[in-house]
Amino acid sequence: MSEDLLKAFQQAYRNLELLPLIEQNDLDQFRVDYGNEVIEELEQLVEDSPNGDGKIIFTGHTGCGKSTLLAEFSRRLEERYFVVLFSISDTIEMSDVNHVNILFAIAVNLMYEAEARQVEIPKSTKDAFYKWFATRTKTETESLDAEVSTGFDLLTLFKGVLKVNAAVRNEIKQEFERKISDLVARINEIAAVIQVAIRKEILVLIDDLDKLELGRVNDIYRDNIKALCQPNLRIIYTIPIAVLRDKFLRPLIETETNDQIVVMPVLKLFEKGQSRQTNPQPRAQAKDVLSEILHKRIADELIKPQATEQIVLNSGGVLRELIRIANECCRIALRLIRRKPGQLVIIDEQILDEAVNNIRNDFAVPLGKVDYAILQTTYKNFMPDDPKELDFLDLLHGLYVLEYRNRKNWYDVHPIVVELLRDQGLINGSQPII
Template sequence: MSKELLKSFQEAYSNLELFPLMGEKLMEQFRVDYGDDLIADLRQLVEDSPNGDGKFVFTGHRGCGKSSLLAEFSRQVQDNFFVVLFSIADTIEMSAVNHVNILFAIALNLMYEAEARKVQIPKTTKDQLYGWFATRTRTTEVELGAGLELGFDLLSFLKAQLKADAKVREEITQEFERKISDLVARINEIAALIQFATKQEVIVIIDDLDKLDLGRVNDIYRDNIKALFQPNFRIIYTIPISVMCDTFLWPLIGAETNYQTVVMPVIKIFAKGNNRLPDAQPRSEAKNILCEILQKRISSELIDKSAAEKIVVYSGGVLRELIRLGNVCCRICLRLIRQKPGEKIVINDQIIEEAIKQIRNDLSLRLGRDDFEILKTTYEQFEPEDVQQQEFLELLHGLYILEYRNDETWYDIHPILVETLRRRGLINGE
């Protein structure tokens, strides 16, 4: 077994994990210049917000790179604003997210960042705030006396409680559900103290709300959007792309935000319909961006050029799917290196076909007859019969169907699923 080859593929396998580029080190190592126009759009909305309390929506398919872009946006504006960026998935059990604990998480993360950056808040005021947090999360004096000091220790403990303890979340919800103005008042107090001490206006960015189940999204926004928008500072909310197809929910969100929305589109590999043509060639701009993303993570010595381009095409332009395909290819190669010591292993067409088969089987496993009919119609017409149909929205949310934008919005199915439709006789072979 070649130890060097094994080590190279292990490094690539690690680089191809699904993680957002949150820190400066990851940015320097893996970031590709993409989405600058979107960052400019976000900056325009945030910096030109007339009252300093604008609420904005950032949306796009899951896995299209929103988290990395928000991290880069945060880095670019941090000299002028007090930016608090956090993931709701890291803060609260996703199945338990509601409007109350979103607001409580805002308060907790504001305080955490103030402590992290040593914001000069008067001690008596700070102690009162810590006491408020401890009381609301039922943190006892015994726990506080057992080594938990006011500051990072307490806040880290409270964040862990909010994430893991259903009883704590339930008690917070029960206390504030009918007294949401009390919770908002405390949030505004913390933000005002930060702004006074730092001379910077506050921006809170809540990532991963777009990963919630659609039913949960509906519950959170349909009846509670006014509560979520009460804090008197700038907030960027992330929502699933499928919400934009909801004729009730989207106008409601649009009206409350004054339609201050930025959409991160999937990278369009082919112009509409071109991927149906024989010998179709991907758009060079899209291919170059996605190939560069791969090259940052996997050495060119480990993958054939044609194989890299094939991964690009089968990703559908979704960054997560690009990384996922590369990751599965590395897993296969690592297995082969151990099975066939001394043999030169690279990612080639054969490896990719095996990876595609694995992912195709995984995707197809959860599809029913109605789902296949929606996929067939979308493939043939570039749109479903009804964009409001719940089954279509779930397929869009789950990346089975992808939305593309240029002069118009159109849809296509995940490229890996095309062969599944052929085998089921739903579309003609090509």
């Protein structure tokens, strides 16, 4: 076994685990110039908020780079704002997220960041906040009064209880569901104290709400969007892109946020219909961005140029799919190195074909007859019969279907899923990417 080759692929494999890019050193090493127009759009809405309490909806396909972009955006604004960026999945069990614990998570994370950055808040005020949190999270301490001086540790404890204790979350929901104004008032009080102390306005960014199941998203926003928009501070909420196709939810969200919706598009590798042509040529700018992402993670000597290009094309322009395919290739390569010591291993067409086939099989497992019919129609017409149909929205949410944006929006089937349609005899006359 070539130890150097093994270590090189292990490093590439580790590099491919670094999405999204949150930490500054990861951003410095792997960040590619991408999404600046989206950042500018978010910045305009934040900076020009008439009352300083605008609510912004940020959406896009799962894995299109929203988390990395939010981290970059937060760093750009941290000199001007007290920025609080957190993932809802780090605070609340994802299967139990609701509007009450989203708001409670805002309160906890505001105080957590204030302690982490050593914001000077009067001790009596902090003591009152900690006792309030402790009561709601049923935190048992021998002497809370003696421990409030170590607020950072105490807030870490509160966050842990909120994350793992379903009974606590349920009690918080029961307490505030019918008096949400009390919870909002506490958020506003915490925010006001921080703003006075640091003389900066507050910006909260809540990531990973877009990863919730569509049914739960519907429950959260359908009846509770007004509550989520009540706090007197700027907040950016992430939501699944499929929500924008919901004929009831979208108008609600537009009304309550003053139509402040920012969509992060998928990188468009082909103009509408071009991928169906013989020897289609991808758009150079999109191809170059995706290729650079791979080059920053996989050493050139570990992958053939043709394999890089095919990984890019099979990604459909979705960053996470690009990483997913490359990651699978590295896993296969690492197994080959151990299986055949001394043999030169490089990511080539054969390894890529195996990787794509594995991913295609994963895509195939949940599909039924109705799904295939929707995918067939979408492939042929670049649009389903009904883009508001729940089955289509589930396919959109699951990346079986990708949304692209020109002057008019259009849809296409994920490149890896296209071969499933061909296997079913639902399409013909076009060649697979690999």
